[in-house]
Amino acid sequence: MEEALIIGLGVFGKSVAENLYKAGIQVTAIDIHEESLQEVAEYLKEGLKLDATIEGNIKMLGIERFDIVFVCIGENMQSSFIITRLLNKNGAKRIIARSNSAIQSEILMKLGASKVVMPEIDMGKQVVEEITTNFEKIFKLSDNIVVATISVENKLIGKSLIELNIRNKYNINIVAIEKRYIEDTSEGEKIKFRGIKIPKADYTFEKYDLIYVIGEKKDIERFIDETK
Numbered sequence: 193m194e195e196a197l198i199i200g201l202g203v204f205g206k207s208v209a210e211n212l213y214k215a216g217i218q219v220t221a222i223d224i225h226e227e228s229l230q231e232v233a234e235y236l237k238e239g240l241k242l243d244a245t246i247e248g249n250i251k252m253l254g255i256e257r258f259d260i261v262f263v264c265i266g267e268n269m270q271s272s273f274i275i276t277r278l279l280n281k282n283g284a285k286r287i288i289a290r291s292n293s294a295i296q297s298e299i300l301m302k303l304g305a306s307k308v309v310m311p312e313i314d315m316g317k318q319v320v321e322e323i324t325t326n327f328e329k330i331f332k333l334s335d336n337i338v339v340a341t342i343s344v345e346n347k348l349i350g351k352s353l354i355e356l357n358i359r360n361k362y363n364i365n366i367v368a369i370e371k372r373y374i375e376d377t378s379e380g381e382k383i384k385f386r387g388i389k390i391p392k393a394d395y396t397f398e399k400y401d402l403i404y405v406i407g408e409k410k411d412i413e414r415f416i417d418e419t420k
Contacts, residue, residue, distance in 0.1 A: 194218065195217070195218045195220065195258050196212050196218070196219050196220070196258060197222070197261045197262070198219060198222070198261075198262045199221075199222045199223075199244045199263050200223060200264035200266070200272075201223040201228035201231070201264070202228075202265070202266055202267075204266060205262070208264060209221055209232045209235045212235070213234075213235035213236075219235055219236050219237055220238045220239070220258070221238075221239050222239075223241065223242075224241065224242070240253075244271075245271050245274045245275055245278070247281075250275075251282055255279060255282045256282075258284070259285060259286065260285065260286045260287075260288060261279055261287050261288070263275050263287060263288070263289040263290060263305070269292065269296055272289060272291075272296075272300070273300065276300055276304055276305050286306045286307075287304060287305045287307075288307050289305040289307075290309055291308045291310050293310075297310065333406075336408050336409065338406070338407070338412065339367070339404060339405070340406075341370070341403065341404055342403045342412070342415075343400075343402055344398070344400070344402070345416075347420065348397040349397055349398065349399050352393070352394050353391060353393050353394070356419075362411050363407060363411050364406065364407030364411050364412055364415055365405065366391055366404070367405065368388050368403075368404040369389050369390075369397075369402070370401070370404065371386040371387050371398075371400075371401065372384060372386055372401065372402060383400060
């Protein structure tokens with residue numbers, strides 16, 4: 193089983209801990225606040241109240257045993273820089289560091305980070321992408337290629353993939369269909385999840401289907417415009 197180390201348990205660090213645990217990865221976490229460790233104790237193999245800017249503490253952990261280390265400190269970037277350098281110096285295999293700006297990201301990469309993430313900035317970009325397009329969700333694979341989720345429009349209902357000739361006509365691929373249905377609740381009608389399936393060529397679209405499509409953003413937008 194893979195092992196991960198998280199340094200810093202703010203909102204981002206706690207989210208990383210929970211999701212690593214759900215992915216079946218053993219999680220060790222470090223924070224200088226005992227209460228932060230207690231808040232995610234159920235997700236941890238081990239929680240340690242330590243100052244990770246002290247090299248002796250880093251050495252004590254045996255950093256090389258972890259498959260991946262997350263530096264999730266967001267406010268004190270000086271500490272983040274020091275910790276990233278110490279991790280790299282002491283044999284960390286892979287370091288994922290949090291950053292708040294392009295300049296911080298550049299410094300962290302030079303200090304030994306394998307990858308830098310900017311949660312607030314990345315989320316802001318994604319929110320804008322989603323509200324300025326007809327995509328329900330969008331995941332970028334590169335500058336041009338995206339995976340997007342799209343609700344089935346009326347023109348698609350009752351038609352099959354082979355009939356629509358989507359791949360050849362739009363140069364995009366439907367990779368999955370999320371089956372959904374409407375349920376009456378005390379708060380009104382709500383869309384509920386039924387399951388996900390990989391569609392065959394003869395799959396016929398139904399009302400409330402959610403399509404997972406991969407391709408260039410411009411091609412997906414053209415598909416949406418022409419099938420509204």
